[in-house]
Amino acid sequence: MNAGHFIILIISISLLAVSCSHGNTTAELDSAESMMEEHPEVALALLDSIESPTDCESNARYALLYSQALDKNYIDVTDDSLISIAVDFYEKSDDLHRLMLSYYYHARILYNKEAFTRSLLAHSKSLQCARQLNDNFWCGRNAAQIYLIYDKFFYSNDALHYAKLTYDFFNKSDKHSPFSMHALLELARAHYNCDQYNDALLLAIAATDSAKKYNDPIIYKSAKKICADCYYFLDMLDESINSYNELMMIDDNPDLLGSLGIAYLKKGEIEKAMKLKIDSIDIQYPNLVTFQSELYKVKLDYKNALSLSDMLMLQNDSALVNSLNQGFGMELSSYYEYEAMINNLKIKNIRMFNLIIAISAAAAVIFVILMIIRIIKHKNQVIEKNVDIAHNLRELLDLKQAQYINAQDEISKLLTSRFEMFDSLFASYYEGKATKNLRKKISDEVERLIDDLMTEERISDLENSLNKNCHNIVALLRTDFPDLKDADYRLFIYSALGFSTTAIAIFLNQEKLEAVYNRKARLKTKIKKSDSKHKDLFISKLSK
Structure with a gap:
């Protein structure tokens, strides 16, 4: 066991000892919350040791902290029932900070379950809360997640908007590193995806310098790749080729070979392109497929070139259809920004008031129609x-x-x-x-x-008839078990008359048959455990 793990173990034992000694749920939750940023694995272990609180406030806080701990420990969950407890509670409270966190971690779970539109809206709500709190760090966290969703489905302009917001928020935040470095990289990528290659290149170069400074090889490779691609589209082919060659020395991604080959072909260095060795073709490496297709064209093998081009088109069509099927655009998140603007500024403009009235009237009409339907x-x-x-x-x-x-x-x-x-x-x-x-x-x-x-009258008739023809069986039951509920007596009468469980459920106003089965089972158990000399008779009537 290394020193770090030993320290964490000591902290965990200490926190658990405090929890056990005091038995105070609030203190236990405070301890977990205090460990969340530095030692999320300890916070999760502590939360696992806590029984679910019974009061609403502690239960909501527990739900939020547990969801937060899972996310910080890279445990992806798709069930949002737990975090929904926190969302529901804090939406009705004055705790804006915890409401912001509840929305954020709810959005993360919705993303895991691929409910991307709902995730986008939840992040938009969290961003609103963060803005009200003037919390630039959490504004940046939410803007970054919204950017990722838009970027995933090729909403390039919307993605660029939120990439800019992310970068600005993290630069204003006291806790900007290493988030600001990631924001710089994603801002460069967003400009690149919008064909703004000069801006993307400047930002990508800055990101490579930052990655060198903080010794982050992952960000360095990603930023260097954006630089190489920008050089290519800006016709700075020597710089592009040099960047691809440098990347191939530190990254074994086969797509880099394709990018290098395409750059050689664009520069006219066909021999160098032909010398590049392609082991296999995989559609997940589009640049490699494109390069091979271009080589076929050089060799006048148009049939194979066309075949590879068709593969790429099918993949692109699939991605486009997936993007269109999401059905969200900028308006989904801007709605909440607009609503927040109205609430914060308390706009009293009569045109806006009339618009709200019109929308409300339309909603009321729709509601009435839906209710009629x-x-x-x-x-x-x-x-x-x-x-x-x-x-x-x-x-x-x-x-x-x-x-x-x-x-x-x-x-x-x-x-x-x-x-x-x-x-x-x-x-x-x-x-x-x-x-x-x-x-x-x-x-x-x-x-x-x-x-x-x-009806009471008909129940009385049925009871009298049973007593008349079955040796006063109901009267005996009432004498032997005077503390039964009225529903139990009715159950016995209907059962003794031979009505089915379905019919009895209807007569007792029970929606589910299980309720009748359970009540009958409880009544049987009570009778069996009694000293009544008629219990066998009673049981026989309940067993019909």
Whole structure:
């Protein structure tokens, strides 16, 4: 174990000891937060040792810190349920800093799950908060992420806008290094992607100097590549060739060979280009594919040249389609900037007021239309559901008619009446006359039957009938178990009468069958554990 790991271990043990000794959730969260920047792995270990807080504020803070720790430890997650707890809480609080962080880490998770548009909007919200806090560092962090999303899908102008913002924010921040060096590199790349090669070259040269100063080989190679590409498009071919050759000495990327070959061909040094050895062609190295295609043209092998060109076109078309399918542009993030501007400056201009009224009115009209559509849809769904229930109840009523032919006069009379009604309706239904009005009549009849069987009067009739024909079974249950809930007595009555679980769920206003199964299981357990001498009888009725 090296010294660094030993120190971290000691810190972890100390923090855990403090947590255990005090048992104070706030102190534990404070400790994790204090370790987050310097030792995020320790913060994550500490958070793992904390039980999820029960109060809303601590739970929201825990959700934020845990999401932050995962991100800082390079653990990519796609489930945003945890960070959503923090977002929901801090949106209703006055803690703007933690709201900003909640939006930021929510956006990171949305990016991981490839919900790029939602990630863009979340970063825009976080950027608004950071601006309100005058926190240039977090303004830069959010602007950098927005830039990456736009750049990923080739929104070059939007990407350039946010690359400039990123660079400016980090330069104003007290914590600008090494973020400012990355921002400089990405600003050079953004200018290059917009065909602004002179600006891109100057920035890329500055980035290579900065990378040398801070001994960052990754940024150096990336900046040097931008320099070489800019030299090529500015027809500074000697500089371009020299830069590619230098890069090939420190980077084994096959695409550099393609870029060098293209530069040789553009300069007219065909022999040097022909001497470059190409081991294999892979579409993921477009410059290498382009170079090979150009070599085929030099050799007058147009068939193979065209084949490689088609490969590149297919790849580019795929990238373009992917970009278009994202469906976002500058307006998605500028909406929130515009909204924040209105709130901060409290614009009282009458034209803006009228615009807001118009938008609100339009939204209200749309809302009303959507609600009407929803109500109609819900009504149709209820009718369809009730028709399905009617099928089931018709079978149920048919069963009851046979079961209670010699007893339970009141029930038989009720069920026979309903059965005749259903029989009449379904006769027309099965003859192919399933009109909208007929379906509604069936639905209405189902609702009347359900309402009838749920009334206190009908429950009393059913209970009296059971007591009359089943040796006072309900009365015995009430005597042996006087503390049962009314719903338990109803459950017992319906079960003893032989109604299905589906029917009982309807009568008890339960949306899920599991609720009936669970209640019946609890009632059985209570009866089995009792000293009642009638428990076997009760259980037999519940087991139907």
